[in-house]
Amino acid sequence: xxxxxxxxxxDKKGMIGFCLLAILIxxxxxxxxxxxxLNLVGKYLTYAFAAVSLVLLWGYGGTLSLGQGIFFGxxxxxxxxxxxxxxxxxENTAIQSTPGIPDFMDWNQITELPFFWMPFxxxxxxxxxxxxxxxxxxxxxxxxxxxxxxxxxxxxxITQVISVILTVLIVGQQGLTGGIxxxxxxxxxxxxxxxxxxxxxxxxxxxxxxxxxxxIASRFVLTSKFGRLLLAxxxxxxxxxxxxxDVANFKxxxxxxxxxxxxxxxxxxxxxxGFMSPSFVGxxxxxEMVIFAxxxxxxxxxxxxxxxxxINFGKTAFSESFxxxxxxxxxxxxxxxxxxxxxxxxxxxxxxxxxxxxxxxFLNRFYDKLVPASSKEVxxxxxxxxxxxxxxxx
Amino acid sequence: xxxSTNTDFTLAIEDLTVSFDGFKAVDSLNFYLDRNExxxxxxxxxxxxxxxLDLICGKTKSTSGSIKFLxxxxxxxxxxxxxxxxxxxxxxxxxxxxxxxxxxxxxxxYPRGRGVFGSLLFKHDAEVHSKIIEVAQQIMLxxxxxxxxxxxxHGQKQxxxxxxxxxxxxxxxxxxxxxxxMSVKEREQTAELLNKISxxxxxxxxxxxxxxxxxxxxxxxxxxxxxxxxxGEMEEVQKDPKVIEVYxxx
Numbered sequence: 107x108x109x110x111x112x113x114x115x116x117d118k119k120g121m122i123g124f125c126l127l128a129i130l131i132x133x134x135x136x137x138x139x140x141x142x143x144l145n146l147v148g149k150y151l152t153y154a155f156a157a158v159s160l161v162l163l164w165g166y167g168g169t170l171s172l173g174q175g176i177f178f179g180x181x182x183x184x185x186x187x188x189x190x191x192x193x194x195x196x197e198n199t200a201i202q203s204t205p206g207i208p209d210f211m212d213w214n215q216i217t218e219l220p221f222f223w224m225p226f227x228x229x230x231x232x233x234x235x236x237x238x239x240x241x242x243x244x245x246x247x248x249x250x251x252x253x254x255x256x257x258x259x260x261x262x263x264i265t266q267v268i269s270v271i272l273t274v275l276i277v278g279q280q281g282l283t284g285g286i287x288x289x290x291x292x293x294x295x296x297x298x299x300x301x302x303x304x305x306x307x308x309x310x311x312x313x314x315x316x317x318x319x320x321x322i323a324s325r326f327v328l329t330s331k332f333g334r335l336l337l338a339x340x341x342x343x344x345x346x347x348x349x350x351x352d353v354a355n356f357k358x359x360x361x362x363x364x365x366x367x368x369x370x371x372x373x374x375x376x377x378x379x380g381f382m383s384p385s386f387v388g389x390x391x392x393x394e395m396v397i398f399a400x401x402x403x404x405x406x407x408x409x410x411x412x413x414x415x416x417i418n419f420g421k422t423a424f425s426e427s428f429x430x431x432x433x434x435x436x437x438x439x440x441x442x443x444x445x446x447x448x449x450x451x452x453x454x455x456x457x458x459x460x461x462x463x464x465x466x467x468f469l470n471r472f473y474d475k476l477v478p479a480s481s482k483e484v485x486x487x488x489x490x491x492x493x494x495x496x497x498x499x500x
Numbered sequence: 501x502x503x504s505t506n507t508d509f510t511l512a513i514e515d516l517t518v519s520f521d522g523f524k525a526v527d528s529l530n531f532y533l534d535r536n537e538x539x540x541x542x543x544x545x546x547x548x549x550x551x552x553l554d555l556i557c558g559k560t561k562s563t564s565g566s567i568k569f570l571x572x573x574x575x576x577x578x579x580x581x582x583x584x585x586x587x588x589x590x591x592x593x594x595x596x597x598x599x600x601x602x603x604x605x606x607x608x609x610y611p612r613g614r615g616v617f618g619s620l621l622f623k624h625d626a627e628v629h630s631k632i633i634e635v636a637q638q639i640m641l642x643x644x645x646x647x648x649x650x651x652x653x654h655g656q657k658q659x660x661x662x663x664x665x666x667x668x669x670x671x672x673x674x675x676x677x678x679x680x681x682m683s684v685k686e687r688e689q690t691a692e693l694l695n696k697i698s699x700x701x702x703x704x705x706x707x708x709x710x711x712x713x714x715x716x717x718x719x720x721x722x723x724x725x726x727x728x729x730x731x732g733e734m735e736e737v738q739k740d741p742k743v744i745e746v747y748x749x750x
Binding site for chain 2: 326330334342346349350
């Protein structure tokens with residue numbers, strides 16, 4: 107029990123941090139915020155998927171991707187394509203010259219649904235596509251680069267270029283993709299009105315549970331030997347290679363996993379916000395995602411979520427009153443974090459968090475119940491079962 | 501000498517050449533290493549010593565020639581395949597994971613769970629644990645298991661890297677200047693360690709410190725300008741006038 111528990115939540119601080127986050131997004135926000143604001147927070151939390159993915163890829167893996175928008179976008183577009191097809195039933199689009207195809211296609215003199223849109227009539231296919239397409243795309247990019255030992259700045263630049271290419275492609279192929287406006291006017295999911303408040307509330311909670319599940323899955327990866335290998339590679343890649351590991355495969359895996367996580371965020375974005383456009387694919391959103399992770403703390407899965415929330419609350423608050431100043435402020439904040447708090451919010455929590463956590467006695471008691479005192483000491487040094495360690499000591 | 505047949509040697513290097521833009525760093529080298537042999541390669545700077553290790557472990561690709569390890573051709577294998585075949589290599593500057601503890605450094609080097617999914621499901625069980633303790637005792641770091649590796653002394657870092665290789669139980673261990681930067685006492689302990697670990701495997705060492713070489717070497721090879729200048733027992737080699745001229749006389 108304690109072994110599994112350690113794997114998924116980390117140490118006591120990690121567990122308390124996770125519970126606090128869960129309480130905040132599952133209880134506090136829904137109670138405090140009206141439906142509109144809650145939906146807004148839901149939108150922010152979809153970006154948090156990308157920020158969490160960057161903690162794995164950049165924080166632990168040491169590989170900065172400036173193209174997480176690519177995967178966020180693919181996930182979002184896949185979901186949007188399904189919803190758009192449902193919204194474009196022949197009855198709804200009877201006034202078009204070609205009924206039954208999305209409106210933007212009709213405006214662009216396209217008379218037949220393109221072949222790659224066809225399978226998106228199926229919801230099952232769409233869900234699979236959201237998971238498989240970005241992962242596969244990441245595999246191709248990752249294999250092409252990591253097998254050739256391209257990394258560091260070059261990797262960052264290439265991912266950024268790919269996100270630009272994808273944006274240009276989407277904008278340029280207006281008839282196939284909806285162009286600069288994106289895919290809009292999404293209404294129902296299998297006949298269920300997704301624009302209603304109740305649907306949006308439900309999506310909010312689904313989104314929260316998925317995000318928490320992603321954090322737990324990521325923690326599992328990081329606490330395994332794989333996680334330690336990521337740190338080892340970041341430090342001394344050659345030593346790992348000359349210890350018998352095929353380094354490229356590990357980087358490809360973490361890149362694919364990060365892509366998958368980002369894509370889930372993108373799909374949830376489309377569901378909650380009701381549209382998808384190229385402005386969530388390109389350079390600016392991709393870099394914003396990096397800033398979310400940096401401000402939250404690039405070594406902290408939970409910190410990344412807070413970083414995302416903080417920056418987006420700030421963005422909403424400031425850009426209402428000083429729209430021009432916001433970008434400068436965000437840039438300044440990024441520089442300040444990198445220079446003065448390289449571990450971000452999570453670093454501050456690490457240094458001062460115990461002043462706060464000591465007040466949460468009920469969580470302490472819960473933790474003590476879950477993890478017996480004898481195994482805590484062992485788990486602190488390494489995750490060996492206590493009996494085995496005692497056996498080898500005697 | 502028959503070039504194509506298999507040998508009893510652990511390592512058989514034949515006619516190995518590598519040229520960088522026409523400069524031959526290693527020039528038609530022939531070199532053999534027996535089982536259980538501790539062999540030291542010495543030579544002036546730029547003689548090609550480190551390049552030879554780079555060629556064996558796959559870091560540098562040879563221009564021509566053959567490297568056979570237990571009769572297995574290494575020149576067309578990738579780095580991790582060479583390691584998995586049983587060749588361990590220590591780098592000149594201690595190459596350890598500074599952010600991980602000594603325990604984690606050894607655990608990461610343990611030869612199980614080397615694939616992506618294997619490493620995700622790797623379990624630190626009793627077998628792994630007892631092997632880590634055993635190696636930690638050998639390299640005199642058993643009381644530092646929970647210490648962050650970056651906090652170790654320079655000499656201890658060198659030992660840790662040797663330990664990270666030992667835990668993989670390689671048939672051939674290659675050490676590039678293992679006592680560089682060590683105190684006198686640490687040198688003595690290292691010599692003892694090397695004598696211990698050379699039992700049951702072949703060890704190839706590059707070293708400058710003559711006193712240390714005399715203490716550990718079974719055989720010595722002097723490399724000069726990518727070629728073998730002399731080889732044999734330390735005493736013979738030290739008396740060789742060619743060797744004195746290019747190297748020891750300085």
